[in-house]
Amino acid sequence: MVPLGKKRTIESYLPLTPALFHVLLALADGEKHGYVISKEIARRTDNEVNLSTGTLYGIIKRLLEDGMIEESSERPDFSLDDQRRRYYRLTKLGRTVAEAEAERMERVLALARLKNVLGPQNA
Amino acid sequence: MRVRTNPTAQERFLSTLLRLLPTDFQDRFAGEMRTLFRDQQRDARDAGRFAYLRFFVNTTCGLIATAFREHREILFQDADYALRLMRRDLSFTIAVIAILGMAIGASTTAFIAANAILIQPLPFSGGNHLIHLQQRQPGVGVENMGFSVKEIEDYRSQNHTLDALVEFHEMTFSLLGGREPVRVDTGVVSANFFRILGVTPLYGRSFMDEDDTPNARPVLILSYNFWKKSFGGDPNVVGQKYSMNDKEHVVVGILPPIPQFPSEVDVYMPTVACPTRSGEHAMHERQWHMMNVYATLKPGVTLAEAQTDLNQIAKRLQVAYPDDYPIAKGYEIGLRPVHEELSHDIRPVLIVLSAAVGLLLLLACTNVTGIMVSRMLARTRELAVRTILGAGRNRILRAMITEGIMLAIFGGLAGLIFAYGSLGLLVSFTAKFTSLASQLSFTQGAIVFCLLLSLACGVVIGMAPSIGVRFMPPFTMERGNVSVSGRISSKTRGALVAAQLAFCVILLVGAGLALRTVLHLERVDAGFQPSGVLTSRIYILNGTHQEFFKQLLQRIRRLPGVESAGLASTIPLHDAVSDGPVPIEVRDAEAIQRNETRPNPPVIRIVTPDYFRTLGARILAGRDFSEQDTKEATPVVIVNQHLASHYWPNGSAVGKQIAVSPDKWLSIVGVVSDVRHVGLDQDPSDEVYGSLAESSQAAMSLVIRSPQTSPDLGAQLRWIAHDIDPKAVVADVRPMMQVRSDWLASRRMTAMFLSVFAVIALCITASGISGMMALTVGERKHEIGVRLAVGATPGTVILSMMKQVLVLMMIGLGTGFGGAWMMSTSMSHIISGIAPRDAITFAVSSALLIAVTMASSFVPLTRIAKLDPVVLLKAE
Numbered sequence: 001m002v003p004l005g006k007k008r009t010i011e012s013y014l015p016l017t018p019a020l021f022h023v024l025l026a027l028a029d030g031e032k033h034g035y036v037i038s039k040e041i042a043r044r045t046d047n048e049v050n051l052s053t054g055t056l057y058g059i060i061k062r063l064l065e066d067g068m069i070e071e072s073s074e075r076p077d078f079s080l081d082d083q084r085r086r087y088y089r090l091t092k093l094g095r096t097v098a099e100a101e102a103e104r105m106e107r108v109l110a111l112a113r114l115k116n117v118l119g120p121q122n123a
Numbered sequence: 124m125r126v127r128t129n130p131t132a133q134e135r136f137l138s139t140l141l142r143l144l145p146t147d148f149q150d151r152f153a154g155e156m157r158t159l160f161r162d163q164q165r166d167a168r169d170a171g172r173f174a175y176l177r178f179f180v181n182t183t184c185g186l187i188a189t190a191f192r193e194h195r196e197i198l199f200q201d202a203d204y205a206l207r208l209m210r211r212d213l214s215f216t217i218a219v220i221a222i223l224g225m226a227i228g229a230s231t232t233a234f235i236a237a238n239a240i241l242i243q244p245l246p247f248s249g250g251n252h253l254i255h256l257q258q259r260q261p262g263v264g265v266e267n268m269g270f271s272v273k274e275i276e277d278y279r280s281q282n283h284t285l286d287a288l289v290e291f292h293e294m295t296f297s298l299l300g301g302r303e304p305v306r307v308d309t310g311v312v313s314a315n316f317f318r319i320l321g322v323t324p325l326y327g328r329s330f331m332d333e334d335d336t337p338n339a340r341p342v343l344i345l346s347y348n349f350w351k352k353s354f355g356g357d358p359n360v361v362g363q364k365y366s367m368n369d370k371e372h373v374v375v376g377i378l379p380p381i382p383q384f385p386s387e388v389d390v391y392m393p394t395v396a397c398p399t400r401s402g403e404h405a406m407h408e409r410q411w412h413m414m415n416v417y418a419t420l421k422p423g424v425t426l427a428e429a430q431t432d433l434n435q436i437a438k439r440l441q442v443a444y445p446d447d448y449p450i451a452k453g454y455e456i457g458l459r460p461v462h463e464e465l466s467h468d469i470r471p472v473l474i475v476l477s478a479a480v481g482l483l484l485l486l487a488c489t490n491v492t493g494i495m496v497s498r499m500l501a502r503t504r505e506l507a508v509r510t511i512l513g514a515g516r517n518r519i520l521r522a523m524i525t526e527g528i529m530l531a532i533f534g535g536l537a538g539l540i541f542a543y544g545s546l547g548l549l550v551s552f553t554a555k556f557t558s559l560a561s562q563l564s565f566t567q568g569a570i571v572f573c574l575l576l577s578l579a580c581g582v583v584i585g586m587a588p589s590i591g592v593r594f595m596p597p598f599t600m601e602r603g604n605v606s607v608s609g610r611i612s613s614k615t616r617g618a619l620v621a622a623q624l625a626f627c628v629i630l631l632v633g634a635g636l637a638l639r640t641v642l643h644l645e646r647v648d649a650g651f652q653p654s655g656v657l658t659s660r661i662y663i664l665n666g667t668h669q670e671f672f673k674q675l676l677q678r679i680r681r682l683p684g685v686e687s688a689g690l691a692s693t694i695p696l697h698d699a700v701s702d703g704p705v706p707i708e709v710r711d712a713e714a715i716q717r718n719e720t721r722p723n724p725p726v727i728r729i730v731t732p733d734y735f736r737t738l739g740a741r742i743l744a745g746r747d748f749s750e751q752d753t754k755e756a757t758p759v760v761i762v763n764q765h766l767a768s769h770y771w772p773n774g775s776a777v778g779k780q781i782a783v784s785p786d787k788w789l790s791i792v793g794v795v796s797d798v799r800h801v802g803l804d805q806d807p808s809d810e811v812y813g814s815l816a817e818s819s820q821a822a823m824s825l826v827i828r829s830p831q832t833s834p835d836l837g838a839q840l841r842w843i844a845h846d847i848d849p850k851a852v853v854a855d856v857r858p859m860m861q862v863r864s865d866w867l868a869s870r871r872m873t874a875m876f877l878s879v880f881a882v883i884a885l886c887i888t889a890s891g892i893s894g895m896m897a898l899t900v901g902e903r904k905h906e907i908g909v910r911l912a913v914g915a916t917p918g919t920v921i922l923s924m925m926k927q928v929l930v931l932m933m934i935g936l937g938t939g940f941g942g943a944w945m946m947s948t949s950m951s952h953i954i955s956g957i958a959p960r961d962a963i964t965f966a967v968s969s970a971l972l973i974a975v976t977m978a979s980s981f982v983p984l985t986r987i988a989k990l991d992p993v994v995l996l997k998a999e
Contacts, residue, residue, distance in 0.1 A: 034155055035162040052178075052185030053160050054140075057152045058192060084158045 013066065016101045022049055023059050024068065024090065024098040031072040031089035034060070060088060068094030133164060133179075140183060143190035145197055146517040197518075201525035208526065209533075215498070216530070219491050222887055223534025223580060226487035228541025229480040229880065231573040232549055235542065237473050238569075239562045240466050240553065246562055247381055248321030249419065254426070255385075255464055256288075256416040256433070257457040266457070269412035272405055274440070278416070278456075281436045284429040286419040289313035293386055294397060295662060295822060297852055300365035305353065306662050306852035307367075310388040311397040317344075317378075319419050327361040327376030334375075335393040341372040342393065347380040349389035368398050382558040384465055385415050409447040417461065430458050469556035471952035472873055478946065479633055479880045486626040486884050488580050490891045492587040493619040495527065497898050499588045520586070527585020528578060535577025539570065552876075555869035588615075613902070616895050617931055620888075624935025625942060627881075627888040628972055632943035634881035635964035636954050637874035643956030644867060650798035650807065651695060652739025655686075656859035657827045657836055658694055661844060662852040668819050671848055675825070676731060678843045684831050689734030690815060690823040694859075695800045696866040697824065707811065708782040714770040725766055725809030726800070727783060729818045735761075735795055737828045738859075745777035745793030748814045752792075758817055761793040766809035783811065803866065804955035826859065873953060885971070889979035896928065897983040907987060917988040924987075928980040936969055943968075 016024070022041045026032060032040070038051045051059070063069040072087040090098070112118035130138065137160050141153050160182065167178035209216040244251045257267040258274070270278070270290070279288045291312050298307045314335035323329065324344065334342050345360065354360045364371050372392070394400050405411045420429055433456040441448040448454045499506070506519060514522075543565055554560035663671050672690055679688045707725055709715055732748040735741070743764055752759055760781065767776035780788045797807035815823070829836060837856040844851045857865075900907070903924075910920055947959040957964070 034159040038159065038163065039166075050181060052181040053137075053156045053163065054144075054182065054186030054189035056159065056185075057148075057156050058185075058189035061148065061152065061193075082158070084154050086155055 010096055010100045013068075013097045014101055014104055016097070019049065019051060019055060020059050020063070021098065021101050023051075023056070023063065024094055024101075027069060027088060027090045028095070028098060031074070031087045033085040033087050035085070037088075063094065064088075066093075067091055068097055134160070137182070140186040140190075143187065145190075145193050145521075147515055148193055150515070197521065198525060201522045202529055204522060205526035205529040209529065212498075215494065216533075218890075219494060219530050220533045220537050222487045222491055223531055223577075224537025224541055225883055226480070226484040227531075227535050227538030227573060227576055227580065228545070229538075230484050230576055231538055231542040231569055232545050233473070233477045233480045234572045235546070235563055235565070235569050236549055236553055237477055238566075238572075239564070240469060240557060240559045241473060243562070245382070245462055245465070245559075249319050250321065251460075251462055252419050253320065253461040254418050254420065254429070255459045255461055256418055257459060258412070258416075258437075259453075259455050259457050261453045261455060270414045270416045271409050271411045272400070272414070273407065273409045274412075275414060275416060277440060278433065278436055281439070282429075282432055284421055284424045284432040286421045287315060287319045288416060288418040289316045289319060290394065290414040290416050291316065291385065292397075292400065292414045293388060294399060296367050297662065297850060298365050298367050298390070299850070300363075301353070304850055304852060306854050307349070307389040308387070309367075309397075310383075310386075310391040311394055311400055312391055314393050316391075316417075319417075322378065322381060324376035325379045326358045327374070329376055330391075330393050335395050337395055339393070339395060341367070341370050341396040342375045343367070343372045344376040344378060344391040345374060346383060346387070346389055346391070347378050348387070350377045353389075367392075368396075370396070372396070380561055382465065382561050384461060384558060387558055409444060426458050426460075430456060433458070465557055465559050469553060469559075471949075472556065472869075475633065475950055475953055476873070476876055478949070479630060479877055482626050482630050483880050483884055484576075484580070486623055486630070486887055488583050489619050489622045489626065490887045491530070491580075491584045493616055493623070493891050494894060495523075495584055495588040496615050496619070497894060499523070500898070500902075523588060524582055524585035527583070528581030531577040531581030531584060532574070534580070535573050538577070539573050542569065542573065552869070552872050555872070613899065616898070617927070620891055620895050621931045621935040621938070623888045623891045624932060624972065624976065625939035627884045628936055628939030628968055629943045629946060630877070630881040630884040631968035631972060632939075632947060632964055633950065634874070634877040635968050636947065636950055636957065636959065636961060637870075637877045639957050639961060639964055640954045641867065641870050641874045644803045644870060647799070647803050647956065649695060649803055649863070650740055650796050651859075653859035653863045655828055655830045656737065656739070657829060657840075657856065658697075658859050658862055659825045659827075659837070659840060659856045660822065660854045661690075661825055662822045662854065663848055663850070668821055669815065671851065672731070672815060672820075672823060674847050675844060676733075678847075679825075679827060679840065682829075682836070682839055684829045684836075686828045686830065687733045687737040688825065688827045689737040690731040690825055691734050691738075692729040692820060692823060693800065694738075694824040694826060694862070695798050696802065696862050709770060710780050710788070714779070723808060725762075725811045727811050727813060728800075729815050729820055729823075730761075730812050731815045734826065737826045738798070739828075740798050741796040743794045743796055744775055745791070747793060748812075748816075752814045753816045758787070758789045759792040759814065760789040761795050761812040762791055763795050763797050763807065763810040763812075765797050765807045766811065767791075767794045769809065781811065783813075789813075803863075870953075885975055888972075889975050892928070892976055893979040893983055896924070896980045897986075899924065899927070900983055900986055904990070907990060911990065912993075917990075920987050921981075921984045924984055925977075925980065928976065932973065932976050936972065939972075940965065940969070 022045070023037060025044075026037045026040045034053075034056055038056055041049050041051055060069070064071070068091055069088045070091050072089045075087070109118060113120065134157065137157060141149055141156065144153075163178060163182070164175075167175045245253075256270070256278070258270055259266055260268055269292075275288070275290055279285075282288070289312065291310055294309045294311055295306055296309050297304050312330070314330040314332050317324075317329045325347065327344070330342065330344065333339055343365070345354070350356060350360065358377070360374050361377060363374050365374065366372070378391075399405055399413075405413065418429075420426070437448075437454045437456055441450065441454055509519060510516075546563065546565055550560050550563050553563060661672075661675070676688050676690065679685060730748065732750060732752070735747055742761075744767075745761070748759070748761065762776055762781075770776065771779060776791050776794050779791050781791065782788050795812065798810070799805060799807055800810070801808075825840070827836065827840070840856065841853045844853045907920055911917070943965070944960060951959045
């Protein structure tokens with residue numbers, strides 16, 4: 001745990017858990033509420049990652065506390081809005097951390113290719 | 124406007140799961156989570172039954188996992204914060220850990236003793252079903268007269284309720300074959316004694332039925348302690364041969380370390396090997412009651428059923444042998460579980476000590492809670508900031524509980540060290556009451572108890588200060604609210620101080636009663652003068668007993684510095700050996716009438732001339748035994764004053780006659796002062812002293828009066844005894860002062876423990892009062908400043924504040940006295956010579972507490988005299 005009052009480096013957030021990374025990726029193209037986040041993750045992972053209510057909001061709470069996401073004050077059109085939902089969007093820090101995690105994974109993949117663990121056809 | 128609908132079963136299920144999450148989490152996300160749940164539930168229902176089931180499993184597991192993670196994270200945060208606070212205020216932390224450590228440690232120590240002795244089953248499988256059979260004579264008040272061989276045979280063959288019936292009696296024999304002759308306490312037992320106990324020897328084998336048949340090869344089993352002490356724990360001793368009672372005995376086994384009963388012995392032998400037990404008298408006389416009998420009940424048989432069965436046998440024996448079982452004395456069988464018997468003596472002591480440590484723990488928790496309340500008040504600004512930053516009350520409450528638990532766990536660790544360190548003292552203390560002391564150890568159960576107790580204390584000391592928080596207005600930094608919290612907090616602190624005073628007074632009264640008991644016993648006239656007297660136990664194997672003892676006394680009396688010497692079958696306060704009660708007959712009519720109403724028969728003791736002078740007992744009438752009182756002369760006895768004044772209250776007992784066996788009349792030649800043989804707390808009972816010249820004893824206790832008792836005297840005594848008979852055993856050489864002191868040791872230690880608890884309680888209470896007053900002065904500086912500015916003197920201000928202390932003291936003392944009044948009767952088993960509600964003890968305890976309360980509250984108040992009203996008001 002990083003002591004309060006000390007600024008954290010980007011590296012200190014890494015590696016991210018797969019579920020947390022997926023949430024960041026889901027928010028990378030715009031603000032969403034919980035249901036949309038969970039649906040998108042399930043769709044993009046062919047239902048391999050199904051975030052339950054507790055797991056998703058555990059991640060959202062942590063991302064909010066770390067400042068990687070924030071609650072959006074912008075709401076959709078009144079006729080389309082559901083007041084019970086909250087919308088979340090990536091912060092600058094969240095995007096930077098997601099990029100850093102993607103780069104880290106890319107480096108790991110490159111190493112796997114170099115060692116012939118991962119074939120070029122999968123690249 | 125949204126229409127409220129009744130929640131579905133699934134939504135109620137989710138609501139239940141959501142309650143597992145921390146309150147803050149629920150407040151923030153519960154609404155959204157419900158919405159997401161409904162959306163996901165709809166999708167899952169559309170995807171089929173399997174998907175629906177998987178959705179519920181995932182949701183449940185996910186919520187439980189998230190709840191666990193969230194709670195863990197909060198716990199780590201709070202623990203980290205608490206540790207930083209503890210480091211920041213190190214003196215507070217050390218004080219709290221020390222107070223809790225002492226109380227939790229003492230409680231853990233009490234738990235170790237109570238658990239091993241009162242709760243845990245005996246450490247041998249059959250022990251917990253074992254029953255002690257007691258043959259009683261209710262008509263003459265005899266609780267346990269023992270059994271004769273004939274009676275054992277009758278009860279064994281005629282009962283329908285017992286599975287097995289075994290016997291035990293203790294003898295002392297000389298064991299030869301080692302470096303020097305040693306006197307060994309020997310348990311003479313039935314062959315199946317250890318089998319029904321469920322004890323398997325550590326080395327070798329147990330007794331077999333063949334070992335207990337006539338002409339069997341004599342065998343021995345060694346107790347664990349004797350094996351360790353005399354053979355250095357060498358297992359090769361099994362198979363070795365030693366001489367005992369002029370016969371070769373083979374060691375066949377060594378017992379594991381078990382609590383022995385009914386007494387601690389060195390070796391065990393089967394019944395046939397005991398010359399006394401195999402003798403003509405023991406085998407055929409029903410009056411030869413020397414055996415303890417134990418039995419196990421048949422499956423499904425209750426104690427009451429067995430008692431009825433055995434009492435029917437007792438009635439049959441009374442009818443069959445009317446001479447041996449006079450109707451007037453009454454005969455019946457009592458049954459007592461062995462486990463209960465082993466813990467009987469220590470039970471009241473352990474209960475009192477456990478209650479004392481319980482009170483000490485309550486007092487410590489109350490004191491620490493008081494400190495925590497004061498600290499919370501000092502942290503009002505910090506708490507207000509945390510509230511403004513978004514921490515809910517529950518979150519703050521939780522942080523405070525965690526802080527309390529952290530402090531208590533550190534206290535618990537200190538307590539564990541305390542308990543571990545005091546284990547040796549605990550074993551030596553409990554060993555004075557029970558052989559179960561050998562079972563005391565620092566077990567995992569003790570560690571778990573200590574940690575659970577620490578957690579409980581932590582929750583209490585963490586939660587209690589928050590009682591004020593709940594009633595406070597929301598935390599703000601406005602002065603008005605702070606003063607509101609101060610008022611509530613001051614009431615809480617006052618109540619806590621009054622509670623400490625109440626607990627303290629109960630402990631003081633308890634310690635006072637125990638101390639007064641010891642003081643009483645120290646001063647009690649035991650009927651003899653122990654100073655300058657050396658004692659020893661002498662055993663001889665064979666030869667002419669009387670000649671040996673005669674020579675021994677003659678030579679010892681000639682030693683330089685020896686004023687006098689004498690022998691007795693038992694000496695006072697020596698619990699290892701005792702004489703038995705024997706019914707007597709009297710001749711004159713008045714005495715006969717009194718004899719019929721006398722509940723307990725007198726104890727017969729055998730002594731030599733000069734024994735009374737050496738011991739310091741006084742001949743009140745008549746004369747002492749003399750060298751002329753031989754076997755050939757008229758048989759004579761001396762009686763004690765207790766007996767004489769009962770039978771012959773209006774005249775002298777000297778010249779009267781009594782009989783201890785049919786038609787053997789003995790003339791009373793002297794009356795001796797009463798001696799407290801059994802215990803300093805036991806009133807003297809009827810005693811008859813016979814002369815050694817008319818009796819034959821193989822073991823006697825020697826007393827030597829020598830004003831300058833030196834260690835050389837013991838060596839000289841051994842030299843003389845071995846010079847007369849090389850096989851003689853001289854054991855237990857101790858000054859009589861030590862015999863008396865050893866008897867008092869358990870009472871002294873009980874009083875010491877209670878006193879230490881009371882002193883600790885007094886110190887904790889004094890610190891609590893002092894802390895409260897210091898804080899009150901700090902809080903009320905403004906008010907004090909105004910009062911001083913308008914003309915009040917520091918003296919009047921101090922007096923008005925002392926009134927607050929007086930009120931608390933009266934409440935605390937009153938409540939404490941009520942508690943002590945109720946609890947004191949439960950101490951009646953361990954106090955002696957004073958009433959359980961002894962007025963002096965109550966008065967001294969209250970005076971001490973009043974003095975300490977005044978002193979500890981006055982010191983902080985003296986600060987008022989140094990305060991400058993101008994400075995105070997400017998600061999405000």
